[in-house]
Amino acid sequence: MIQKKVCLLGTSGVGKTSLIARYVDGSFSENYLTSVGVAIKKKVVRVDDSDITLIIWDLAGDDKFQPLERAYLRGASGYLMVADGTRGMTLDHVIKMRERYAEQIGSTPCALLLLNKSDLESRWEVDEGRMSGLASDGLTIIKTSAKEGTGVGDAFEQLARRMIQPA
Amino acid sequence: MDDLAELRRLINQPERDKLQDLHDRLDDKEQRAHEIASVLPEALTLSRDRSAELTRAIQPAVEGSVRESIEKRPQVFVDALHPIIGPLVRRSVAESLRAFLQSLNQALEKSFSWQGLKWRFEALRTGKSFAEVVMLRSLVYRVEQVFLIHRETSLSLLHVSADATEAQNSDMVAGMLSAIQDFARDSFKTGRDEGLEEFRIGELQVWIVPGTHAYLAAVIRGNPPRELHTTLEDALESIHVLRGSTLAKFEGDTAEFESLRPELEACLQSQFAAKKSSGGNRTAWIALAAGAGLIMAALIVGWRSERRWQDFVRRLNAAPGIAVTQAEKGWIFRSRVAGLRDPAVADPVALARAVGVNPERLRFEWKDYLALDDTSVLRRFEKRFGKPAGAQLSLTNGALAISGAAPYEWIRRVRIDGMQSPGITSITENDVRETYDPGLALSRFRRAFPLPQGTTAQVAAGTLELAGAAPYEWLAPVREGATKLPGIKEISEQHLQVIYDDKFVLQRFVDRFNLPDTVNAKMEKNTLVLAGEAPHAWLTRVQRDATSVPGVGALDKHNLVDLDQRAFQQSKSVIESAFVYFLVNKDNFATEGFTALSRLPEEIRRCLSAAGRLGQEVQIEVNGYADSVGGEAKNLDLSQRRANAVRDFLVKCDFDPSLFKAMGLGAPPVTSKPTPEQSDRRVALKVVPKS
Numbered sequence: 137m138i139q140k141k142v143c144l145l146g147t148s149g150v151g152k153t154s155l156i157a158r159y160v161d162g163s164f165s166e167n168y169l170t171s172v173g174v175a176i177k178k179k180v181v182r183v184d185d186s187d188i189t190l191i192i193w194d195l196a197g198d199d200k201f202q203p204l205e206r207a208y209l210r211g212a213s214g215y216l217m218v219a220d221g222t223r224g225m226t227l228d229h230v231i232k233m234r235e236r237y238a239e240q241i242g243s244t245p246c247a248l249l250l251l252n253k254s255d256l257e258s259r260w261e262v263d264e265g266r267m268s269g270l271a272s273d274g275l276t277i278i279k280t281s282a283k284e285g286t287g288v289g290d291a292f293e294q295l296a297r298r299m300i301q302p303a
Numbered sequence: 304m305d306d307l308a309e310l311r312r313l314i315n316q317p318e319r320d321k322l323q324d325l326h327d328r329l330d331d332k333e334q335r336a337h338e339i340a341s342v343l344p345e346a347l348t349l350s351r352d353r354s355a356e357l358t359r360a361i362q363p364a365v366e367g368s369v370r371e372s373i374e375k376r377p378q379v380f381v382d383a384l385h386p387i388i389g390p391l392v393r394r395s396v397a398e399s400l401r402a403f404l405q406s407l408n409q410a411l412e413k414s415f416s417w418q419g420l421k422w423r424f425e426a427l428r429t430g431k432s433f434a435e436v437v438m439l440r441s442l443v444y445r446v447e448q449v450f451l452i453h454r455e456t457s458l459s460l461l462h463v464s465a466d467a468t469e470a471q472n473s474d475m476v477a478g479m480l481s482a483i484q485d486f487a488r489d490s491f492k493t494g495r496d497e498g499l500e501e502f503r504i505g506e507l508q509v510w511i512v513p514g515t516h517a518y519l520a521a522v523i524r525g526n527p528p529r530e531l532h533t534t535l536e537d538a539l540e541s542i543h544v545l546r547g548s549t550l551a552k553f554e555g556d557t558a559e560f561e562s563l564r565p566e567l568e569a570c571l572q573s574q575f576a577a578k579k580s581s582g583g584n585r586t587a588w589i590a591l592a593a594g595a596g597l598i599m600a601a602l603i604v605g606w607r608s609e610r611r612w613q614d615f616v617r618r619l620n621a622a623p624g625i626a627v628t629q630a631e632k633g634w635i636f637r638s639r640v641a642g643l644r645d646p647a648v649a650d651p652v653a654l655a656r657a658v659g660v661n662p663e664r665l666r667f668e669w670k671d672y673l674a675l676d677d678t679s680v681l682r683r684f685e686k687r688f689g690k691p692a693g694a695q696l697s698l699t700n701g702a703l704a705i706s707g708a709a710p711y712e713w714i715r716r717v718r719i720d721g722m723q724s725p726g727i728t729s730i731t732e733n734d735v736r737e738t739y740d741p742g743l744a745l746s747r748f749r750r751a752f753p754l755p756q757g758t759t760a761q762v763a764a765g766t767l768e769l770a771g772a773a774p775y776e777w778l779a780p781v782r783e784g785a786t787k788l789p790g791i792k793e794i795s796e797q798h799l800q801v802i803y804d805d806k807f808v809l810q811r812f813v814d815r816f817n818l819p820d821t822v823n824a825k826m827e828k829n830t831l832v833l834a835g836e837a838p839h840a841w842l843t844r845v846q847r848d849a850t851s852v853p854g855v856g857a858l859d860k861h862n863l864v865d866l867d868q869r870a871f872q873q874s875k876s877v878i879e880s881a882f883v884y885f886l887v888n889k890d891n892f893a894t895e896g897f898t899a900l901s902r903l904p905e906e907i908r909r910c911l912s913a914a915g916r917l918g919q920e921v922q923i924e925v926n927g928y929a930d931s932v933g934g935e936a937k938n939l940d941l942s943q944r945r946a947n948a949v950r951d952f953l954v955k956c957d958f959d960p961s962l963f964k965a966m967g968l969g970a971p972p973v974t975s976k977p978t979p980e981q982s983d984r985r986v987a988l989k990v991v992p993k994s
Contacts, residue, residue, distance in 0.1 A: 138555040139458045139474065172486045176478035188555075191458060191478050207485035211456030213555060299555075 139189045140299050142292075143209050145233050146218035147226045148197030151252040154282035155218065156192060159289065173201030174208050181296045188296045205233075206240050213299045214246035216291060221251045221279075224261035231270075246298040247275070250291055254279040444525030445573035447507075449535075450477050451542065451560065453517050453553050457481030460517060460553070460560040463567040480520050484511070514539045516550035521570060531572060538566050605634075612638065615660045623678040624649035629668075637666045644669035647683045673725060677701075680726030687724055688717055693738070701728035708736045711789045712743055737789070739765065744790025751788060752781050758799070765792035769799040775853050776807055801853075803829065808854030815852060816845055822863065829856030839867035839917050867916040874910030875990040878903065878923070883949050883986040888933065890944035896985070900949065903988065904956040910990060911962075920993040925950045925965040930983035935969055943967025949986040 144152045153175070160177040175194040180187050195201070195208055209215070217234055219227035234247065249270065251262060257279070267277055276294070280287035328334050350357035372379065419437075426436040450473060451461040459477035484498040501510045510527075512519040512535045519539045523531070542563050543550065549559050609632065616630040624645030631639045638660075644651070644667075651669075652662045674680070681698040690696060693708035703721065705714070714737055721730045741762040748767060754760055758773040767785050769778075778801055785791050805826035812831060818824055822835040831849050842865050849858045881903055884896035892900060907923065914921045927946030929938035946965035954960045971983055 137557050139456075139557055140555045141456045141458055141478075172479075172482055174482045176475045176482065178472060178474050189474060191474050193478065193482070204486060204489050207489055208482065210485075211453070211458075213456070 137187060137189055138300060139191060140213040140296065141193065141211050142190045142295060142299075143193045143195055143212045143215040144218060145195060145215055145230055145237075146197055147220070147223075147229045150197065150218045150220040150223075150226050150230075151282045152197070152216075152218045153194055155250070155252060155280060155288055156194065156292075157282070159285075159292065160192060173198070173204050179292060181293050183293065183297050183300060186300070188300060190292060190296060206237070209237055209240075212245055214248075214295045216248050216250055216295060218250045218252055218280075219262070221253050221260035221262050222256050224266075227251070227262055227266070246295060248291055248295050248298075249275045249277045250280045250287070251277060252280050252282060254281040254286055255283050442525045443574040443576055444523055444527035444531070446521050446523050446527070446531070446571045448473075448522040449567045449570045450480070450520040450522075451517055451563065451567060452477040452481060452520060453550065454514070455516070456553065456555070458553075458555065458557070460550075460557050461563055461567055463564060463571060465571045465573070477520070480509075480511070510535060512536050512539050514543055516543065516547065516553070519567075519570070525574075528574075534572065535570055538570050541566055611659045615655055615658045616640070618654055618658060619651060622649050622651075622654060623676060623682060624674040625651065626672075633664070637664050639666045639668065641668035642670070643672045645674040645679055645683070646671055647686055675726050677726075680724070684721070684724045684727060688713065688721065691738075694735070698727075701726055703727050703730045704733055705730065705735050706733040708738050710743075711737045711739050715789075739790030741790065744788065747788050748785060748791060752777070752785065762791060765790065766795050767791045767793070768795045768797075771798075772800040772802055774802045774804065776804070779853065803854035805854070808852065812849065812852045812855060816841070816849070821866075826854070827859075829854065830859050831855045831857070832859040832862075834862035836864040836866045839865045843918075867913050871910060871913030871917055871919075874906050874913055877906045878910055878988050878990055881906070881988065882982070884981055885945050885948075885984045885986070887930070887981075887984060888941065890941065890948050892948070893981070893984075900952060904953060904958070907953065907958065907962075907988075914990075921990050922961075922993040923953075923963050924989040924991055925953075925963050925986060926989065927965065927967045927986050928983055929967075929970045930980050931970040933970070938970040939967050941967070942969050945984070945986050949988075 144156070146152050156177060156179070160179045173196045175196075177192040177194060179190045179192060181190060182188075193208055193212070195205060217230045219230045221227075230249070251260075251267070253260075271277055278287050278291045278294070280291060282288070328338070347357065422436045423433055425431075426433045429436070445465060448462065448464040450459055452458070453460050457478050457480075459473045462473035462477075488498045498513065499511055500513075501508055503509075506524050508523050508527075510519075510521045510523060510532060512521070512532065517539070519535050521531075521535055545566075546560060546563060553559075612630075612632045616627060619625050619627045619630075619640065619642075624647070625642065626644075627640060627642040629639065629641040633639065640651070646669075651667060652665075655662045655665055674683075677698045677700070680701065681696060681703075684698070684703065685696065691707075691709045691713050694705060694713075695707045697704045705717070709717075714732070714735060717730065721727060741764075744765075745760060745762045745767075748760060748762065755773055755777050758769065758771045758777075760770075761768050769781075773781075778796075778799075782794060785794055808829075809824060809826050809831075812818075812824060819835075819837050819841060822833055822837045822841075824834075825832050831852075833845065837845075842860070842863065846858065846860070849855050881899045882896070883900045883903075884893040885891060886893050911921065925946045927942035927944070927949070929941045929945070931938075933941070943965070944967070946967050950960070950963045950965040953963060
């Protein structure tokens with residue numbers, strides 16, 4: 137059994153926890169998010185006839201846990217950056233987080249950018265031009281909706297596939 | 304050129320020789336084999352550390368070779384592996400059996416104890432099996448789970464748990480353990496290599512042993528010894544030795560660590576509470592000893608019971624008034640005793656209790672009879688009349704002798720009814736001192752003399768103490784009769800006020816003094832007032848004794864005349880006023896004198912009678928006088944003769960001569976010229992007390 141550590145990054149309120157709430161196979165209480173700054177969940181995905189266990193670290197977006205983020209990110213094989221499409225600043229924030237972690241960790245694990253709340257796309261502040269620019273920088277962007285479940289499974293499967301691909 | 308060739312040869316020759324030597328060594332298989340053999344172990348180790356390529360490369364060849372060898376010559380492998388597998392199998396089976404037996408022993412030991420009952424209740428409450436509860440409660444400690452966690456990724460590499468423990472999702476547990484470690488490490492600003500080493504949750508504690516690439520987390524129930532930490536460290540060190548490189552290059556494939564399961568399972572150690580006893584046989588010995596003890600106790604109880612029974616029967620036979628004809632000891636049913644029994648003198652139930660035989664387990668079949676031996680007769684007497692504490696009773700051939708002190712009531716009852724007790728022919732009292740119960744004495748008094756209202760009475764030390772107020776008429780018979788009652792020796796009226804009724808007081812006076820008709824009597828404020836006339840003797844008696852009449856405090860007799868005194872005075876006055884005149888110069892009575900003289904005897908008798916009633920003895924002085932004519936001597940003689948004449952006359956009238964004292968007093972003193980006065984020629988009488 138292959139196991140991979142995955143972290144979910146994003147500003148508080150972008151929908152990280154909601155995204156995986158109905159997707160994961162098991163989780164500890166969400167109370168750990170507010171107490172320890174992380175909630176650990178588990179999802180087994182099947183990629184090319186292989187089962188991969190994703191140990192998903194749902195990191196709290198609260199600034200007070202920022203000093204812990206580096207420790208929590210350590211050893212992660214990939215992470216999902218989550219931004220709220222209706223709040224453009226959350227995208228800016230998660231991009232900066234990525235850059236900061238890249239400097240701290242010194243490596244670039246597999247990463248996907250999830251633009252959440254696709255069910256409210258008409259009210260998005262992130263336009264196609266911004267998305268095209270990010271894609272041109274090598275970021276894979278997936279539109280997701282925690283409310284409708286859109287794109288969630290696809291995001292985790294893509295991340296799992298990338299993580300097991302030889303470098 | 305030759306020189307140049309020679310120079311080249313000289314320079315290159317050593318290299319050529321080395322190349323030739325190398326060429327020879329490569330061609331020499333035996334030599335090459337020796338050389339490879341000398342470096343092969345190091346090469347294999349180095350290759351294993353660098354990657355698993357060598358393992359993967361030789362794995363098919365080794366597996367094929369082994370498989371072929373086992374197919375062809377299995378015995379070789381059996382012989383080779385037997386020293387390893389045999390002990391392993393035996394150890395595994397022994398461990399399983401030991402765990403099973405230990406659990407079974409614990410369960411059996413606790414099954415019927417108070418603790419066992421508590422554990423059964425806990426098993427019911429928690430839904431766990433009894434054996435599981437016994438095991439948990441008997442544990443000193445047990446390592447229930449061990450996690451091998453990759454330090455960098457926080458992923459669970461391997462997880463083992465003891466039987467019957469519920470394993471949490473090890474992947475997430477490993478993650479959270481790492482997160483908590485990170486959290487703690489960051490919160491307290493500790494170094495990278497420092498972190499949580501242990502924490503406790505209820506009965507569980509988690510020990511974390513850090514390693515270079517991975518760490519162990521052991522979940523332990525109970526209180527483990529510190530040696531366990533060393534065990535965990537050794538295991539982790541062994542894991543790093545075996546899989547150090549794999550851990551360093553871990554990329555998520557946990558299957559590579561499955562082979563480490565024995566190392567982790569070796570950490571699943573446990574220790575149960577030491578038995579207090581030295582071994583299982585102790586229970587058996589205790590049971591055996593208990594059984595023997597029970598048998599011994601039963602024998603002792605039976606022997607003692609038989610002794611008590613024999614003693615009981617012996618005492619029954621010896622008891623007065625009982626004659627046992629049959630006695631059967633019943634071990635299961637009630638024992639039976641039959642015979643003759645005098646109901647009045649023998650109590651077999653009390654006797655049974657006295658010797659420790661339960662009367663409830665006895666069945667008596669008695670026929671009544673009257674025992675006439677002295678002991679039975681005396682006991683019967685005592686049962687009927689009782690025996691006072693201070694009394695001594697003895698019976699000899701029916702003659703009862705009583706001595707000592709006995710209550711009046713008891714001795715009185717014995718005197719009346721004692722002879723009616725069967726077997727008593729006579730009763731003799733030898734200086735029996737009667738004692739009196741004050742209460743009973745008082746009861747007798749109250750029955751004899753009902754207390755009037757306002758009067759209280761009590762008896763103490765033989766004295767009847769009366770208090771309050773009581774009429775004399777009630778008190779009088781009390782004074783007369785109370786001390787005749789048993790238990791009352793004297794009467795105390797110190798606190799008693801006697802009430803007198805005038806009517807009864809006067810009646811008592813009249814009855815006692817026989818009131819003359821000439822006397823009136825009445826009571827005025829305790830004073831007896833008498834009026835009228837009464838004889839001197841009666842009056843004297845009244846004066847003397849009237850106040851002794853109960854209720855008479857004083858006597859008032861101012862209006863009471865003494866009849867005898869009055870008569871005496873009257874007679875005395877008549878006698879002393881009667882002058883007997885004489886003739887001139889003669890001792891012959893004059894006519895007037897004789898008349899007076901003739902009345903004197905009667906009057907003297909009356910006077911003497913009255914004096915006698917008054918208790919007085921009187922004497923009558925007969926005084927003779929003469930007139931002043933003549934000489935003194937003559938007149939004295941004449942007056943003496945005249946007195947004698949009167950005395951003689953009166954003596955002749957049957958008076959005692961000693962009654963009279965005749966004296967001649969001569970003539971009266973001459974104050975003027977002497978004259979022959981008749982009045983001077985006289986004899987006068989005077990009644991005086993007898994000298």
